[in-house]
Amino acid sequence: MLHSLVFIHPSASIGEELKDVFQVLLPFTSLQSSTVRQRAVGRIWKLTHSLAHYCQEKPRHSSEQSPSASYDELRLPVLGQLVGCLILCCAFVQEDKTCRCALSALRHLYRFVLWRSRWEGQLDEQGKLEQWEADHEFSLTWTTNTTVILLRFEKYFHSSEKTDLILLALQGMRDCSNYNTQVASTLMAILTVDFNPMPNDVQRIVTAIHRSRKLITEEQALRTIRSSFASLAAANPRAVTLSLLRCSPTCDKDIWELWELALSSVDAVPKMVQALLHQLETVPLGQKTEVGVLHTAAATALHKLLQYLEYGPQVRLVFPELFVVLIIQLVSAGPLAPLEITAITEDPFRPSAPTSAIRMVVETAHSLLLCAEMDNLAFSMDTHNLWARLQGAATWQNGLHSLAKYGPNPFHALPHALPHTLPYTVPQVQRSRNK
Numbered sequence: 001m002l003h004s005l006v007f008i009h010p011s012a013s014i015g016e017e018l019k020d021v022f023q024v025l026l027p028f029t030s031l032q033s034s035t036v037r038q039r040a041v042g043r044i045w046k047l048t049h050s051l052a053h054y055c056q057e058k059p060r061h062s063s064e065q066s067p068s069a070s071y072d073e074l075r076l077p078v079l080g081q082l083v084g085c086l087i088l089c090c091a092f093v094q095e096d097k098t099c100r101c102a103l104s105a106l107r108h109l110y111r112f113v114l115w116r117s118r119w120e121g122q123l124d125e126q127g128k129l130e131q132w133e134a135d136h137e138f139s140l141t142w143t144t145n146t147t148v149i150l151l152r153f154e155k156y157f158h159s160s161e162k163t164d165l166i167l168l169a170l171q172g173m174r175d176c177s178n179y180n181t182q183v184a185s186t187l188m189a190i191l192t193v194d195f196n197p198m199p200n201d202v203q204r205i206v207t208a209i210h211r212s213r214k215l216i217t218e219e220q221a222l223r224t225i226r227s228s229f230a231s232l233a234a235a236n237p238r239a240v241t242l243s244l245l246r247c248s249p250t251c252d253k254d255i256w257e258l259w260e261l262a263l264s265s266v267d268a269v270p271k272m273v274q275a276l277l278h279q280l281e282t283v284p285l286g287q288k289t290e291v292g293v294l295h296t297a298a299a300t301a302l303h304k305l306l307q308y309l310e311y312g313p314q315v316r317l318v319f320p321e322l323f324v325v326l327i328i329q330l331v332s333a334g335p336l337a338p339l340e341i342t343a344i345t346e347d348p349f350r351p352s353a354p355t356s357a358i359r360m361v362v363e364t365a366h367s368l369l370l371c372a373e374m375d376n377l378a379f380s381m382d383t384h385n386l387w388a389r390l391q392g393a394a395t396w397q398n399g400l401h402s403l404a405k406y407g408p409n410p411f412h413a414l415p416h417a418l419p420h421t422l423p424y425t426v427p428q429v430q431r432s433r434n435k
Contacts, residue, residue: 014054015075021047022078029085030171030178038098041089044082045101048108055115074116080164083109083153087146087187088172091180106149107142113156146183150190163201166191170212173221185224192228199239205232206243210258226261233262237271238278241301242294245279249297251304259301269314276302277318280325296357299326299364306367319372326365327403330358330390362387 028040055074076082086109089102143149154162165187171177172184197205209225216222233240240262248255263269279298302322305311315322366387369378381387381403389399 018047018076019078022082026081026085029089032178034095038095041098041101045105048105052108052111055112080157080161081168084165084168084187087150088179088183090146091183103144110152113153117156150187154191159198159201162191162195163197163204166205167208170208174212174215175217181218181221185221188228189224192231196235202236202239203243203246206240207247210247210255229258229261230265233268234265237268238275241272241275245294245297245301249293251300256304263311269311270317273314273318277322277325296360299360303360303364303367306371312371316372319368323365323368326361327390329361331396
């Protein structure tokens, strides 16, 4: 019946029909009842068998149809999730029929993936064609080693499909999961080696780890998450930085633990600091948009980072640029009422309490001066109330002159940083002050 519904009388493309059916069946593969799991995997096996047979027969009956049309018709968005579920089902060693059906379904899906690689035109080089032929020969013999099977699939998976599989592995690592936690951990460890996902896939992975970590207590699984997250940050530090800012703009305790994991990769630290700098340069202070929220989140994360001495050397490498951007943000923020200025410059600062964007920028700039060993300048700015003067409509220009006057010799490096920020900051300051 399912074969007829999907392959003979589909109401949409075959890929869409398969996606809908698989999305119904997949949740049943992780239920506690072995009977339910067996039935769900058995139906998946029948559908994958029909899919492999359809792909094998299609070229004989549609020679006039273009390869791209064939690929569009058989696009399978749940492929990564499907492969992951079947590999995890192979770990139910006490359920012989479930294991056999899962292995057989994986073999049919692997043949589908090989045919897909031909439709996508990935075999334009002789070496790739020879590799494909070797992989095709492997598909005829197959194996029961799920690690080998995963590595075979991984070669042909797209970034989004690998990401789907990683997210499934994270679900399998949770304490409440019926899947084998160790197998799920192994899946994630293998998939994150040398993985450089697309930025939107990085966001999905970071969000899933943030939500899942507190639901996982098995030590091997936690070790896998820690090492995988550090590798992800090293491979794509800017995307990881933006993802962390989106997960928690206030940089709460849970998200800061992920920041520490990402910053544990020495190579990632300077690039993540640069990403924070870029975010601070993007928009003026206080915009009520997603970008504006990320701006405040970047200042918050930078302030948190400055509290840890081990990151100081990396931050000092971009000190002039960072300090200029923070000062320009204060200047361009617009005039404040006297009580607002008093609240920012005199009231005790409590990072854990709700904090205005401009107060966070002030505190971050102050911490940055201390990090750069410019304690005298920080003291002078506090003593002469320069923080407030930089925010006054009538005093900001005088405040900038005073800032240059009180700055010690290292502060003379600031003019070299100005060209990087002036294209954005000067027009913005003029607009904000002309309101």
